[in-house]
Every structure is written in C-alpha cells, then in structure tokens.
Amino acid sequence: MKASLVATGSELLRPGFRETNGDWITPRLEGEGFEVACRVVASDSTESIVEALGYARSQAPLVLLTGGIGPTRDDRTRQALALSSGRRLVRDAASEHRVRRWCATHRFPVTSAQLLQAFLPEGGRCIPNRVGSAPGIWLDMGPGALIALPGVPSEMQAMFEQLRPRLRRLSRSPVATRTMRCAGPGESRIDRRIQPLQKAFPEVEITTLAAPGEVTIQLRARGSDGRRQVEGLSTRVAERLGGDLVSARGETLENVVFRLLRARRWRLSVAESCTAGLVAARLTRVPGSSRVFWAGAVCYNDRAKTLMLSVPKSLIARHGAVSRAVALAMARGAMKAYGTELAVAVTGIAGPGGGSSRKPVGTVHWAVAFPGGETSFRRILAGDREKIRSHATCIALDCVRRVLLRRRRFGRPHS
Amino acid sequence: MKASLVATGSELLRPGFRETNGDWITPRLEGEGFEVACRVVASDSTESIVEALGYARSQAPLVLLTGGIGPTRDDRTRQALALSSGRRLVRDAASEHRVRRWCATHRFPVTSAQLLQAFLPEGGRCIPNRVGSAPGIWLDMGPGALIALPGVPSEMQAMFEQLRPRLRRLSRSPVATRTMRCAGPGESRIDRRIQPLQKAFPEVEITTLAAPGEVTIQLRARGSDGRRQVEGLSTRVAERLGGDLVSARGETLENVVFRLLRARRWRLSVAESCTAGLVAARLTRVPGSSRVFWAGAVCYNDRAKTLMLSVPKSLIARHGAVSRAVALAMARGAMKAYGTELAVAVTGIAGPGGGSSRKPVGTVHWAVAFPGGETSFRRILAGDREKIRSHATCIALDCVRRVLLRRRRFGRPHS
Numbered sequence: 001m002k003a004s005l006v007a008t009g010s011e012l013l014r015p016g017f018r019e020t021n022g023d024w025i026t027p028r029l030e031g032e033g034f035e036v037a038c039r040v041v042a043s044d045s046t047e048s049i050v051e052a053l054g055y056a057r058s059q060a061p062l063v064l065l066t067g068g069i070g071p072t073r074d075d076r077t078r079q080a081l082a083l084s085s086g087r088r089l090v091r092d093a094a095s096e097h098r099v100r101r102w103c104a105t106h107r108f109p110v111t112s113a114q115l116l117q118a119f120l121p122e123g124g125r126c127i128p129n130r131v132g133s134a135p136g137i138w139l140d141m142g143p144g145a146l147i148a149l150p151g152v153p154s155e156m157q158a159m160f161e162q163l164r165p166r167l168r169r170l171s172r173s174p175v176a177t178r179t180m181r182c183a184g185p186g187e188s189r190i191d192r193r194i195q196p197l198q199k200a201f202p203e204v205e206i207t208t209l210a211a212p213g214e215v216t217i218q219l220r221a222r223g224s225d226g227r228r229q230v231e232g233l234s235t236r237v238a239e240r241l242g243g244d245l246v247s248a249r250g251e252t253l254e255n256v257v258f259r260l261l262r263a264r265r266w267r268l269s270v271a272e273s274c275t276a277g278l279v280a281a282r283l284t285r286v287p288g289s290s291r292v293f294w295a296g297a298v299c300y301n302d303r304a305k306t307l308m309l310s311v312p313k314s315l316i317a318r319h320g321a322v323s324r325a326v327a328l329a330m331a332r333g334a335m336k337a338y339g340t341e342l343a344v345a346v347t348g349i350a351g352p353g354g355g356s357s358r359k360p361v362g363t364v365h366w367a368v369a370f371p372g373g374e375t376s377f378r379r380i381l382a383g384d385r386e387k388i389r390s391h392a393t394c395i396a397l398d399c400v401r402r403v404l405l406r407r408r409r410f411g412r413p414h415s
Numbered sequence: 416m417k418a419s420l421v422a423t424g425s426e427l428l429r430p431g432f433r434e435t436n437g438d439w440i441t442p443r444l445e446g447e448g449f450e451v452a453c454r455v456v457a458s459d460s461t462e463s464i465v466e467a468l469g470y471a472r473s474q475a476p477l478v479l480l481t482g483g484i485g486p487t488r489d490d491r492t493r494q495a496l497a498l499s500s501g502r503r504l505v506r507d508a509a510s511e512h513r514v515r516r517w518c519a520t521h522r523f524p525v526t527s528a529q530l531l532q533a534f535l536p537e538g539g540r541c542i543p544n545r546v547g548s549a550p551g552i553w554l555d556m557g558p559g560a561l562i563a564l565p566g567v568p569s570e571m572q573a574m575f576e577q578l579r580p581r582l583r584r585l586s587r588s589p590v591a592t593r594t595m596r597c598a599g600p601g602e603s604r605i606d607r608r609i610q611p612l613q614k615a616f617p618e619v620e621i622t623t624l625a626a627p628g629e630v631t632i633q634l635r636a637r638g639s640d641g642r643r644q645v646e647g648l649s650t651r652v653a654e655r656l657g658g659d660l661v662s663a664r665g666e667t668l669e670n671v672v673f674r675l676l677r678a679r680r681w682r683l684s685v686a687e688s689c690t691a692g693l694v695a696a697r698l699t700r701v702p703g704s705s706r707v708f709w710a711g712a713v714c715y716n717d718r719a720k721t722l723m724l725s726v727p728k729s730l731i732a733r734h735g736a737v738s739r740a741v742a743l744a745m746a747r748g749a750m751k752a753y754g755t756e757l758a759v760a761v762t763g764i765a766g767p768g769g770g771s772s773r774k775p776v777g778t779v780h781w782a783v784a785f786p787g788g789e790t791s792f793r794r795i796l797a798g799d800r801e802k803i804r805s806h807a808t809c810i811a812l813d814c815v816r817r818v819l820l821r822r823r824r825f826g827r828p829h830s
Contacts, residue, residue: 015624037458188528277696277711280713293715299711301708308753
C-alpha cells in the first residue's frame with residue numbers, strides 16, 4: 001500500500017530548518033509494507049493543511065501527518081482533518097481523560113486550549129501519547145487511513161512504534177528491497193547495462209542515484225514473489241556489472257577498500273595534489289581505519305611534491321605537475337617514504353583556473369604502486385571545482401579497490 | 416511572492432536518501448524576496464510530477480522544480496511540465512546546441528536520449544547548464560513562473576545563481592539581507608549575545624544556522640527602510656561578536672584564512688591526525704590556495720607522526736598520541752619539515768572506539784606554531800565521528816585565523 005507523508009509547521013519552510021520526521025518514518029513504513037508515494041511540507045494555516053491533505057490523499061490511501069496537534073494557537077491539524085474528511089469534531093472521552101491526566105501529572109492548569117486536544121473528527125480513535133500531552137488521531141478512510149501524530153520527534157517516534165501492528169494489518173504486503181553500489185561508469189551507462197535485465201523481473205522497480213563517480217542502484221518489489229524476484233535480479237545485475245560492482249549489499253566504497261586491505265593485511269599510503277586530503281578523509285570515515293591507512297601526503301604545491309615524496313624537480317619541469325610521470329613518481333615516493341605495500345597518487349587541475357588547451361580543467365592523472373607493479377591512467381572530468389575533486393577522490397579509492405581485486409583494466413578503466 | 420519547491424526522484428522517497436536541494440534553495444529564494452509556501456517530494460512517474468505540479472501551483476505563483484531533466488529513462492520532468500502547463504514539447508535550438516556541444520566535449524555519443532534534453536514546453540526558455548549536460552527550463556506562467564533545474568546539487572546551484580537577477584525582477588519586493596559568519600561559540604550563546612540588539616531594529620528578522628563550530632547569522636528586512644536597518648544591525652552585531660566574527664559579508668572561514676595568509680605572504684602547512692585531510696581539503700576549496708597552502712601531513716597512524724613529522728616515539732609513549740605535547744610536536748615538525756611560516760596540528764579521538772575515562776571520545780588537541788611563538792589548547796567535542804571530525808576541522812582553521820589576527824585567546828578560545 002502507498003503512503004503519503006505530510007509535515008506541518010511554518011518553521012519547516014524557513015532557512016536552516018529541516019523536516020526530519022519523514023526521514024525517520026520512511027524506512028519504518030517500508031518495513032511494514034508501505035511505499036512512500038510523496039512527501040509534503042506545509043505551513044500551519046488550516047487552509048494549507050487541508051490542501052496538503054487533499055494532495056496527499058490523492059497520492060496514497062494512507063496519509064501520515066506530523067505536527068500541529070498540540071494546544072497552541074498555531075496547532076490547526078484537528079480542524080484541517082475534520083474539514084478534509086468532511087466530519088465534524090467531537091469530544092472524545094478517552095482523549096479527554098488522557099489530557100486531564102497529563103495536566104494533573106505535570107501540574108498544568110486544564111485550560112480550554114489544553115482541552116482542544118480532546119477533540120477528534122467523528123469516527124476517529126485516540127492514539128495515546130506516553131511522552132507528551134497531545135494524543136494522536138487515527139481515522140479510517142476506506143481501505144486506508146488518516147493518521148495525525150505530534151511533530152516533536154520523541155513523541156512521534158514513540159507513538160509510531162505503538163502503531164506498528166495496526167499498520168502491518170493495514171498494508172498486508174511486505175516489500176523486498178536491495179541496495180547495490182557501483183563505481184566507474186556513469187548513470188546512463190549503468191542504466192543501459194541493467195535495463196535489458198528488467199524484462200525477466202517485471203515486478204522489480206529499479207531506481208538509480210548518481211554521485212560523482214558512483215551510482216547507487218535500488219531494487220524493490222512487493223507481493224509474495226517479491227523477495228525471489230529482487231534476489232534473482234540482483235544476481236543478474238551483479239554479473240552484468242562485473243568489476244564495476246562495488247557492493248551488492250549497499251556497502252560504501254571506502255568500507256569495501258578498508259575490508260579488502262584488512263583481508264590482505266596491506267597498508268595504504270596516499271599522495272594527493274588536487275584532492276588535497278579528500279582521499280584520506282574519505283577512507284578514514286571508516287572507524288578503525290588506522291589499521292590500514294598509514295599516511296597521507298597532501299602535496300598541493302609543486303615544491304611539496306619534491307620535499308615530501310622526492311619527486312624530482314626536473315620531472316615536474318619536463319612533464320608538468322599534472323602528468324602520468326609525476327603521478328607515478330608520487331605513488332612510488334609515498335610507497336617508499338611510508339613503507340606501505342600500496343600507494344595511490346592523484347594529481348590534476350580542479351579549476352577554475354590553471355587549465356590549458358592541452359590540459360583542460362578537469363584533467364586528472366592517477367597512479368597506484370603495488371607489490372610487483374604499478375599502473376596509471378588519465379581522465380578528463382566534468383563539472384566545477386568541488387565536483388572534480390570529489391569525482392577524482394572516488395576514482396582514487398576505486399582504483400585501489402580494483403588493484404586489490406587483481407583486476408588489470410587500468411588503461412581505460414571505465415570503457 | 417510565494418514559491419513552491421518540488422523535488423522529483425523516487426530515490427528521494429526511499430530510506431536513507433534525503434532531499435537537500437530545497438534546504439539550499441530556501442534561504443536564497445528568501446534573499447530574492449520569495450517566501451516558501453510548501454515543499455513537495457514526488458516520485459518520478461510523469462503522473463506523480465504532474466500532480467505535484469498541480470498542488471504546487473495552487474500554493475504559489477512561482478514553482479521551482481528540481482530533478483528529472485536528464486537523459487535517462489526515469490527523467491520525466493519535461494513531459495510533466497508540458498502536461499501541467501498544457502503546452503506541447505518543441506525542439507529548442509539553443510538547448511540542442513548546448514547538448515551537442517556537451518557531448519562533443521565529453522566524447523559522449525549524441526544519442527536520441529541525450530537529444531531529449533533539447534525539448535522544451537512551447538514558450539519556454541533554456542537555462543544554460545555550465546556544469547553538466549541537461550539544460551534547465553524557465554516557463555513564464557501568468558504573474559509567476561515554472562522553473563525546472565537538474566537534481567544534481569552542483570548543477571542546480573550554479574544554474575540558480577545565474578537566475579538570481581531574473582528572480583529578483585519577478586518578486587519585485589526587494590529584500591535586504593546580510594549573511595554574517597562566526598566561529599567559536601555555539602548557536603545559543605551567539606543568540607543570547609545578539610538578541611538584545613533586536614529591539615533597536617524591529618523590522619529585521621534574525622535567523623541563525625549552526626554547523627559544527629560555526630554559526631551563520633542571516634539578517635533580513637523588506638520595505639524601503641530595510642537596507643538601512645540591516646546595515647545598522649549588522650554593524651552592532653559585528654561589534655558584539657568581536658574576534659568571533661569570521662566575516663560580516665558571508666565570506667567562508669577558509670576564504671578568510673586564505674585572504675589573511677595572502678596579505679601577510681605567509682605559507683601554511685597542516686599536520687592532521689583525527690581530521691585526516693579535512694583541514695587541507697577545506698582550505699583548498701579556495702581556488703588559488705596553492706599560493707598559501709604548502710603541504711599537509713596526514714599522520715593518522717602513530718608511526719606516521721614519527722616518520723613524517725619527527726615526533727619522538729618516546730613522546731607519544733609518554734603522553735599518548737592525543738596530547739598537548741604531541742600536538743605541539745606535530746606543529747613544530749610540520750613547520751620545520753615544510754619550511755612554512757605557520758603550521759597547525761590536530762590530534763584527537765573521533766570515536767566511536769578509542770576513548771577512555773581520562774580521554775573520552777571527542778577529546779581533541781590543537782597546536783599552532785608561528786614566527787616567534789606557539790600555542791595549543793584542548794577541547795572535548797560532542798557528537799558522532801563525522802561531527803567531531805568536521806568540528807575539529809573548523810576549529811583548526813579558526814585558530815589559524817585568530818593567530819593571523821594576532822589574537823591571543825588560545826588557552827580558552829571560546830569562552
């Protein structure tokens with residue numbers, strides 16, 4: 001069953017605020033067999049909420065709304081639920097009992113504002129709030145329901161957990177999912193490779209998400225055959241992607257590199273020019289990475305390349321700092337200086353300045369030195385400074401991964 | 416004028432993905448005189464996008480949509496814009512020219528899928544994309560407009576910046592804004608310091624946005640007196656913040672550090688343990704930073720500290736790698752090894768493991784060595800691994816800034 005998420009609160013539309021309840025709810029709703037069809041953030045006027053509910057109900061039979069059910073002036077959700085469902089608000093004994101008890105416990109006066117929280121649209125049921133004052137609302141609507149929970153995350157979360165069995169009965173259909181990650185080819189190329197597989201698994205929805213140098217593939221199916229179809233398709237996708245597949249189970253690139261290094265007991269050093277620390281920073285996102293990551297030289301400046309990694313000045317003068325020769329010298333230099341089994345080097349032009357017709361902005365050389373060999377390659381990356389840097393970082397980690405997998409496709413790694 | 420934000424992409428409705436374009440757009444749209452009325456995340460079927468556009472258009476005259484304008488199968492925004500506006504799709508010469516040029520530069524074949532990006536709803540104008548392949552779309556709709564931009568943040572952001580003058584003409588209600596940045600104290604402390612100033616400038620809305628170690632303050636007022644009030648308040652805020660003010664004009668911390676180094680013709684080297692390259696990476700976001708940033712040693716491992724920066728083994732054994740003595744030795748070592756005027760060092764425990772009762776997770780030591788002196792301090796930072804690392808990075812840059820401003824408040828830099 002599909003579900004729409006609505007968050008109300010004018011502050012959620014202002015700079016610096018972020019709607020996070022939906023991020024928390026999404027995986028849990030999926031776990032109970034729902035698929036989130038849309039998310040809306042609406043301001044807290046009654047009219048806005050009614051219109052948001054109208055749109056949300058047109059997209060899915062289950063609507064889960066957060067916010068606006070407390071006792072203050074800008075809490076307009078009850079009113080909006082009544083208007084949207086065409087039912088009148090009636091005083092609910094169970095809700096009133098809970099509000100009065102909450103006020104007594106917390107020594108709050110039982111004001112008329114507090115008692116507003118005891119009103120529900122006719123036919124609605126009270127959802128007890130064990131953390132705060134405002135009871136939630138469950139309103140059956142045909143095959144689905146309208147649910148209103150508080151916007152305060154701790155209250156919303158506790159109440160959602162109570163609702164899980166009821167939600168499971170409502171959805172009646174488990175969803176199977178699988179996340180796969182790959183590196184190298186772009187999104188459209190990945191898409192073309194996996195598209196022909198879809199026919200044999202018509203029930204599976206395939207979604208791809210691209211970041212510079214990486215593509216995440218989500219597989220998803222419902223129904224009794226869903227799990228089998230997702231597993232079947234993921235096996236075929238893995239075969240198709242070959243060495244471009246980083247993980248068939250959603251593991252990050254840095255985690256995979258870490259795991260492969262651990263398995264071989266190899267240590268890595270990095271020599272970075274244009275990425276200037278990003279390769280080291282990304283690899284060390286993995287807790288415990290000091291066991292495989294030895295040292296990183298950020299030699300952004302030409303003199304630093306000579307000083308830190310013994311790259312001959314004459315080599316830089318002859319080939320330029322952004323060249324195959326210098327990338328290889330950096331990798332060899334790091335391997336020797338830090339005594340590691342493996343070293344990776346990156347040197348490139350991130351822009352916006354520094355490009356030329358022979359070496360345009362985006363030109364990057366990588367080199368890896370490893371026991372008994374070395375490899376290097378060049379690519380011209382697109383985008384602005386930050387995009388080029390993060391793409392170059394991803395490729396650096398990915399070529400370490402490929403070396404560790406003993407693959408040899410380095411001259412043209414992404415063809 | 417009100418504005419609705421629509422983000423399309425089925426992956427944005429999946430667990431673990433987050434719609435961040437709207438967070439970036441909101442403050443900038445506000446700066447151009449718009450008020451965000453609602454935000455919608457829709458899946459990427461044509462029907463969903465059409466319905467999301469219908470709702471969004473009912474809420475505001477300007478609709479800004481991101482995502483779904485690329486060349487892949489799940490890019491359905493063009494179609495949806497045409498359906499929603501009741502106009503047919505026509506081939507646009509300017510868009511086609513840009514797509515072909517992009518393919519030529521990046522040696523991509525000009526496929527029919529790529530050429531789909533050259534179609535616009537009739538009457539629409541192409542918005543050039545200088546970072547990626549997909550041109551954007553501007554469609555005038557009565558007093559407002561329908562705008563479609565790519566979902567890739569770097570592309571969307573670059574294109575939004577181009578549109579600012581056009582957006583300003585559309586909103587016709589000038590808003591005076593000012594962005595100020597400060598580093599050191601937390602958000603609530605900054606808030607307490609500047610709150611008393613509000614009374615004298617009642618028209619100005621003050622918003623603060625916190626990141627680890629930094630607070631951005633937005634001042635904003637509309638109407639004829641807006642600019643004067645914003646300027647007046649910003650002067651008072653700057654006085655109040657003193658040395659904690661990084662920039663009164665929204666300049667980033669790394670830019671300020673770069674500028675101060677350039678002005679003195681000083682060169683900087685960095686020695687990083689727990690931040691593992693993040694300080695170097697952040698400073699080199701600034702184009703041209705190779706003129707001030709000399710070298711970075713990522714000595715995540717203890718042995719690397721000795722090898723790269725001549726930190727005595729015995730010192731590490733006696734005090735531990737996370738200690739004032741080792742931080743100072745790292746800074747001195749970097750200064751000497753790389754021959755720079757200034758060196759900054761960071762060593763700490765980012766967690767989740769590695770903490771103890773004497774040195775809990777989050778314990779970080781910084782040291783700066785400079786001509787004729789050195790300074791060091793310690794703090795215990797809160798949060799998870801990534802938060803501790805980025806907070807430590809910010810403090811490292813900030814203490815370089817304070818040294819460059821000849822301030823001496825290092826023992827307790829943030830009191």
